[in-house]
Amino acid sequence: MTDFLLVLASGITAGSSYALMGLAMVIIYKTSGVVNFAQGEMGLISAYITFMMLDYYGFGYLATFFWAFVFALFLGALMEFAILRRAKDPSVLGLMIITIGLEMILLGLVSWKFGADPKDMPFPISPFESIELVENIYISVLEVLTIGVATAVMLILFLFFRFSKLGVAMKAVQQNPMAAKLMGISTNRVLMITWSISSFVGALAALLIAPANMGPFMMWDPLLKGFAAAVMGGMTSLGGAVVGAYIVGIIENFFGTFISIEFKSVVAFSIIVIMLCVKPSGLFGRHYVKKV
Amino acid sequence: MDMKRDYYEDIELFPGWVEKFWFFLLLVFLGAFPFISNNYLIYVANFMAINIIVALGLNILVGYTGQISLGHAGFFAIGAFATFTLMQKASFPFLLALPAAALISAIFGFLIALPALRLEGPYLAIATLGFGLTITQVIGMIDLFGGRTGLHAPELLIGPWELKTDLDLYFLLVPLTIGLIIIARNLTRTRVGRAFIAIRDAEIAAETMGVNLIFYKTLAFAISAFYTGLAGGLYAFVLRFIEPEIFGLYMSIVFLTMVVVGGLGSIFGSIAGAMLLSWLDLELRNILDIPYLGNWLKDLSREYFSITGVSNIQYIVFGGILVLIMLFEPHGIYGFWIRTKKYWKTWPF
Numbered sequence: 001m002t003d004f005l006l007v008l009a010s011g012i013t014a015g016s017s018y019a020l021m022g023l024a025m026v027i028i029y030k031t032s033g034v035v036n037f038a039q040g041e042m043g044l045i046s047a048y049i050t051f052m053m054l055d056y057y058g059f060g061y062l063a064t065f066f067w068a069f070v071f072a073l074f075l076g077a078l079m080e081f082a083i084l085r086r087a088k089d090p091s092v093l094g095l096m097i098i099t100i101g102l103e104m105i106l107l108g109l110v111s112w113k114f115g116a117d118p119k120d121m122p123f124p125i126s127p128f129e130s131i132e133l134v135e136n137i138y139i140s141v142l143e144v145l146t147i148g149v150a151t152a153v154m155l156i157l158f159l160f161f162r163f164s165k166l167g168v169a170m171k172a173v174q175q176n177p178m179a180a181k182l183m184g185i186s187t188n189r190v191l192m193i194t195w196s197i198s199s200f201v202g203a204l205a206a207l208l209i210a211p212a213n214m215g216p217f218m219m220w221d222p223l224l225k226g227f228a229a230a231v232m233g234g235m236t237s238l239g240g241a242v243v244g245a246y247i248v249g250i251i252e253n254f255f256g257t258f259i260s261i262e263f264k265s266v267v268a269f270s271i272i273v274i275m276l277c278v279k280p281s282g283l284f285g286r287h288y289v290k291k292v
Numbered sequence: 293m294d295m296k297r298d299y300y301e302d303i304e305l306f307p308g309w310v311e312k313f314w315f316f317l318l319l320v321f322l323g324a325f326p327f328i329s330n331n332y333l334i335y336v337a338n339f340m341a342i343n344i345i346v347a348l349g350l351n352i353l354v355g356y357t358g359q360i361s362l363g364h365a366g367f368f369a370i371g372a373f374a375t376f377t378l379m380q381k382a383s384f385p386f387l388l389a390l391p392a393a394a395l396i397s398a399i400f401g402f403l404i405a406l407p408a409l410r411l412e413g414p415y416l417a418i419a420t421l422g423f424g425l426t427i428t429q430v431i432g433m434i435d436l437f438g439g440r441t442g443l444h445a446p447e448l449l450i451g452p453w454e455l456k457t458d459l460d461l462y463f464l465l466v467p468l469t470i471g472l473i474i475i476a477r478n479l480t481r482t483r484v485g486r487a488f489i490a491i492r493d494a495e496i497a498a499e500t501m502g503v504n505l506i507f508y509k510t511l512a513f514a515i516s517a518f519y520t521g522l523a524g525g526l527y528a529f530v531l532r533f534i535e536p537e538i539f540g541l542y543m544s545i546v547f548l549t550m551v552v553v554g555g556l557g558s559i560f561g562s563i564a565g566a567m568l569l570s571w572l573d574l575e576l577r578n579i580l581d582i583p584y585l586g587n588w589l590k591d592l593s594r595e596y597f598s599i600t601g602v603s604n605i606q607y608i609v610f611g612g613i614l615v616l617i618m619l620f621e622p623h624g625i626y627g628f629w630i631r632t633k634k635y636w637k638t639w640p641f
Contacts, residue, residue: 083615087618093358094622097618098618100548101610101611101612101614102611104545104607104610105615107607108604108606108607108611111607112593112604114601220541224421224425227418231415235414262433263433266426269425272418273419273423276407276410277406277410
């Protein structure tokens with residue numbers, strides 16, 4: 001029983017960081033139809049900027065996090081404004097290839113500057129500090145923080161898309177860009193803001209992952225699991241991505257503990273492939289018929 | 293005159309004596325090349341030949357059929373490991389093991405195509421990405437394939453001919469590559485190739501015209517995987533030692549870059565892109581040895597970056613190429629060539 005709860009807890013914490021990545025992915029996909037392969041590396045570079053400010057220049061935590069988030073927002077906007085918007089009559093394939101290129105550029109920059117060896121990120125909370133949740137069930141403070149942040153971000157995003165003017169405008173841009181333009185929405189600006197928000201969420205995820213495990217390739221795993229989560233939820237549904245992320249996290253941890261630790265990393269992709277075969281529109285995606 | 297009266301004239305392999313002449317000259321050059329160059333250049337040529345085969349396979353899938361794949365390193369790995377395992381454990385002769393490995397790879401391609409039938413665009417990219425990452429992990433865990441430690445190359449014998457050096461491999465690889473180029477070129481101008489193009493351009497329209505989507509999509513995946521598996525088997529012999537880590541996501545992206553840089557949907561483009569990118573790949577591995585640029589980069593790294601991470605510049609270069617090509621010349625080298633040709637043909641106007 002203790003085992004069971006322990007595995008469940010670690011599944012939920014893993015799920016939380018996947019959920020953040022999945023949300024970041026869904027926000028962009030929902031508005032512009034682009035799958036952003038550079039998502040992980042955008043978070044990565046924000047995390048390394050934070051690391052640099054704390055470790056090399058000795059800024060305080062508050063100032064550092066503030067500037068890191070400003071940087072993340074700016075980076076997202078820049079990507080959209082300087083690169084994706086410049087693509088000539090873009091196809092989905094073309095935009096995807098551009099984001100793959102961006103991913104490699106960012107990864108190259110980070111590993112050029114910092115090398116491939118893992119780093120110790122200074123963080124207000126040590127990743128080894130833990131609290132006893134129930135009897136014999138320990139959970140680290142960082143994990144509690146991750147779950148908390150993920151929940152808060154989900155709530156805020158949900159409220160944002162439901163009630164704010166900008167959120168509704170984003171939905172409009174996704175559903176029909178032409179009509180949105182006619183209604184006086186500046187679609188370009190909305191897209192830029194979308195990228196900013198997504199970059200911000202990605203940076204949050206990266207910052208929460210960094211204290212435990214920091215290296216140039218640290219974001220690949222969460223990115224892929226985030227993909228898996230987003231696909232499960234149908235790529236366009238925020239709630240779906242979150243539920244998908246927890247399902248992926250929990251199934252993966254149970255599989256790793258009780259069946260085979262070696263093939264743990266394979267589970268997520270098996271889930272994606274099975275899901276895509278059985279129900280391509282995802283758990284919560286509405287069924288979509290291509291019109292001619 | 294330049295007038296064409298028949299569809300078959302339009303798709304001829306060698307439209308006139310000019311092309312035949314150039315092709316003949318190319319063959320002469322390729323035959324003479326090993327005798328006028330050094331060992332390293334022969335190695336580079338082998339590397340290019342293998343990448344050309346992969347680029348052809350990937351272009352049939354991405355460029356002609358419009359199905360993206362980010363998992364071709366997986367097929368490449370299957371080809372490499374299957375060839376070695378069949379030769380060592382099942383003592384197949386090379387000439388049987390290589391096609392068998394390619395066939396195994398094609399079967400995997402077929403299996404991947406089954407979910408792909410319901411997927412498109414981003415979903416397919418994610419599914420193939422997952423496949424590519426998963427397959428190397430699985431290979432790394434099975435002892436038959438050497439596990440994490442990898443496999444060493446067995447003796448390579450074709451009949452009485454023992455291939456030991458890069459030069460020997462060159463004489464195996466170049467004719468094979470030329471053959472595969474011609475097969476790919478022929479494929480794209482048959483009924484099958486036209487069905488692929490129809491699927492790429494308008495899936496629903498193709499289906500209404502009687503193109504069997506299930507058959508042709510799976511076929512495209514299988515052919516593409518066959519080419520890649522074949523190249524993987526050959527690559528294993530060029531490296532002489534394989535381990536699962538070689539075949540990572542980075543490799544899949546480099547393959548995709550080759551096709552995109554060369555030009556989607558063009559055989560010539562695949563060849564040009566593969567050659568350019570292979571050369572860049574080898575050149576960038578010791579980037580600090582490049583005259584002038586190397587020193588400048590050394591200073592730059594010392595000042596702002598780190599000297600240990602300097603090899604990662606190749607990520608930046610490849611990523612930059614990918615972005616720039618997509619932004620400014622989406623048809624790649626082939627598009628640039630067509631434009632230049634047109635410009636000079638109609639020059640004063």
